[in-house]
Amino acid sequence: xxxxxxxxxxxxxxxxxxxxxxxxxxxxxxxxxxxxxxxxxxxxxxxxxxxxxxxxxxxxxxxxxxxxxxxxxxxxxxxxxxxxxxxxxxxxxxxxxxxxxxxxxxxxxxxxxxxxxxxxxxxxxxxxxxxxxxxxxxxxxxxxxxxxxxxxxxxxxxxxxxxxxxxxxxxxxxxxxxxxxxxxxxxxxxxxxxxxxxxxxxxxxxxxxxxxxxxxxxxxxxxxxxxxxxxxxxxxxxxxxxxxxxxxxxxxxxxxxxxxxxxxxxxxxxxxxxxxxxxxxxxxxxxxxxxxxxxxxxxxxxxxxxx
Amino acid sequence: xxxxxxxxxxxxxxxxxxxxxxxxxxxxxxxxxxxxxxxxxxxxxxxxxxxxxxxxxxxxxxxxxxxxxxxxxxxxxxxxxxxxxxxxxxxxxxxxxxxxxxxxxxxxxxxxxxxxxxxxxxxxxxxxxxxxxxxxxxxxxxxxxxxxxxxxxxxxxxxxxxxxxxxxxxxxxxxxxxxxxxxxxxxxxxxxxxxxxxxxxxxxxxxxxxxxxxxxxxxxxxxxxxxxxxxxxxxxxxxxx
Numbered sequence: 083x084x085x086x087x088x089x090x091x092x093x094x095x096x097x098x099x100x101x102x103x104x105x106x107x108x109x110x111x112x113x114x115x116x117x118x119x120x121x122x123x124x125x126x127x128x129x130x131x132x133x134x135x136x137x138x139x140x141x142x143x144x145x146x147x148x149x150x151x152x153x154x155x156x157x158x159x160x161x162x163x164x165x166x167x168x169x170x171x172x173x174x175x176x177x178x179x180x181x182x183x184x185x186x187x188x189x190x191x192x193x194x195x196x197x198x199x200x201x202x203x204x205x206x207x208x209x210x211x212x213x214x215x216x217x218x219x220x221x222x223x224x225x226x227x228x229x230x231x232x233x234x235x236x237x238x239x240x241x242x243x244x245x246x247x248x249x250x251x252x253x254x255x256x257x258x259x260x261x262x263x264x265x266x267x268x269x270x271x272x273x274x275x276x277x278x279x280x281x282x283x284x285x286x287x288x289x290x291x292x293x294x295x296x297x298x299x300x301x302x303x304x305x306x307x308x309x310x311x312x313x314x315x316x317x318x319x320x321x322x323x324x325x326x327x328x329x330x331x332x333x334x335x336x337x338x339x340x341x342x343x344x345x346x347x348x349x350x351x352x353x354x355x356x357x358x359x360x361x362x363x364x365x366x367x368x369x370x371x372x373x374x375x376x377x378x379x380x381x382x383x384x385x386x387x388x389x
Numbered sequence: 390x391x392x393x394x395x396x397x398x399x400x401x402x403x404x405x406x407x408x409x410x411x412x413x414x415x416x417x418x419x420x421x422x423x424x425x426x427x428x429x430x431x432x433x434x435x436x437x438x439x440x441x442x443x444x445x446x447x448x449x450x451x452x453x454x455x456x457x458x459x460x461x462x463x464x465x466x467x468x469x470x471x472x473x474x475x476x477x478x479x480x481x482x483x484x485x486x487x488x489x490x491x492x493x494x495x496x497x498x499x500x501x502x503x504x505x506x507x508x509x510x511x512x513x514x515x516x517x518x519x520x521x522x523x524x525x526x527x528x529x530x531x532x533x534x535x536x537x538x539x540x541x542x543x544x545x546x547x548x549x550x551x552x553x554x555x556x557x558x559x560x561x562x563x564x565x566x567x568x569x570x571x572x573x574x575x576x577x578x579x580x581x582x583x584x585x586x587x588x589x590x591x592x593x594x595x596x597x598x599x600x601x602x603x604x605x606x607x608x609x610x611x612x613x614x615x616x617x618x619x620x621x622x623x624x625x626x627x628x629x630x
Contacts, residue, residue, distance in 0.1 A: 287475055295543055
């Protein structure tokens with residue numbers, strides 16, 4: 083009995099404490115609010131937004147700090163010796179005042195080459211496959227379906243190996259070409275589903291209107307359906323581009339000196355494991371984040387005036 | 390001008406939309422089709438320009454049979470304009486581009502020629518100042534008038550109106566009906582599905598009353614509204630008026 087009683091008392095205490103905490107939070111927020119109101123001359127709509135933004139930033143900074151502490155502690159317990167000063171020369175250096183790209187930047191260039199070529203091919207493959215799946219021909223639909231199922235149900239790494247070790251000796255292509263082919267086939271399958279969804283999402287009324295004017299199926303696609311579908315497809319397609327950039331790291335397994343492979347090479351020479359992987363990850367992050375930003379801008383610009 | 394012979398149409402879900410339906414429309418005639426919803430009026434219009442396939446029977450428009458040949462189908466669609474209940478303008482194009490498109494793609498006109506026709510038509514439907522606007526910036530009545538201009542830009546021989554005023558706010562119905570009445574006066578062959586009895590009385594040469602995919606009764610507007618013969622017609626009219 084006493085045990086239960088003390089437990090109850092404990093929980094009561096805790097709840098009281100919580101209430102105190104809550105009160106504190108409320109008073110803090112009230113302070114903030116009054117401050118913002120003074121600044122804003124009582125703009126009620128903005129008040130709540132300001133508070134939520136302020137709190138979001140506090141939470142965010144707190145999380146980042148916590149993570150950094152954790153990493154630092156982990157490294158300390160490993161006895162890791164941070165040597166950030168050695169990293170810049172792997173990015174770039176100045177030889178007699180002339181800019182010299184380091185291995186990481188060279189690797190980045192290769193990653194760029196692979197992803198940009200793959201991106202174009204991926205969109206072409208994706209578009210053709212989507213049109214095949216939507217076509218009236220049974221053969222085309224089945225073919226597209228088979229391609230999709232094979233690609234989506236096997237790991238990308240295996241596909242890269244398959245193309246590099248099995249197909250490339252037969253048709254005599256280089257590692258770079260195999261990598262581009264594997265990546266674009268893989269991402270193309272996913273892109274095709276995005277395209278198909280975009281095209282299917284266009285209202286049947288648009289088809290009716292176009293057909294009723296005597297416009298052919300081809301021209302309806304070209305002038306009416308695809309322009310509208312493209313806009314809807316842009317956000318998910320950006321996601322696909324971001325995955326393409328990230329997935330391109332896998333081509334380092336077939337001896338292509340992309341960003342990831344260069345990172346591995348540097349580590350095997352210098353043992354700067356933490357610093358190099360942090361740098362490589364940051365570079366990927368910057369590229370993918372800017373890809374998303376560009377897409378956002380495009381999306382805004384393309385939005386036709388909606389009244 | 391239009392000969393519809395014994396057409397049958399059933400949807401895949403088993404609902405019969407048209408039963409042994411036959412109708413002949415003369416050149417310059419304005420036929421108004423009325424009837425309760427679900428009686429197959431809209432389906433009939435969609436069959437006339439091949440947006441829906443008929444199961445049996447034949448449709449011949451201006452001497453061209455509507456059959457499985459792609460060429461004939463496209464030819465008929467060029468000659469038959471259609472206006473929809475939900476306007477169906479292309480939202481990513483301006484009013485001007487909406488109307489230019491088919492002229493340039495189907496009729497192979499140059500941009501300048503198309504634009505000239507477009508401006509003429511926009512003046513005709515009294516909306517020339519909105520040529521550069523997007524459909525979403527227009528009111529329902531304005532959108533529908535643009536849709537009519539778009540259909541007219543193909544210089545069709547027949548115009549089909551599928552409940553063109555049903556989706557409009559009451560104060561905008563008049564402006565669209567006026568455009569339609571003017572078209573009728575100019576001698577356009579028209580098939581109009583509508584619930585606007587005022588329009589039917591004023592502009593309709595012939596009224597066709599449909600129920601359950603069949604014609605119940607038809608006649609001149611005067612005879613139809615004043616002396617209906619069939620019991621079903623009387624019942625329908627008493628519900629409306």
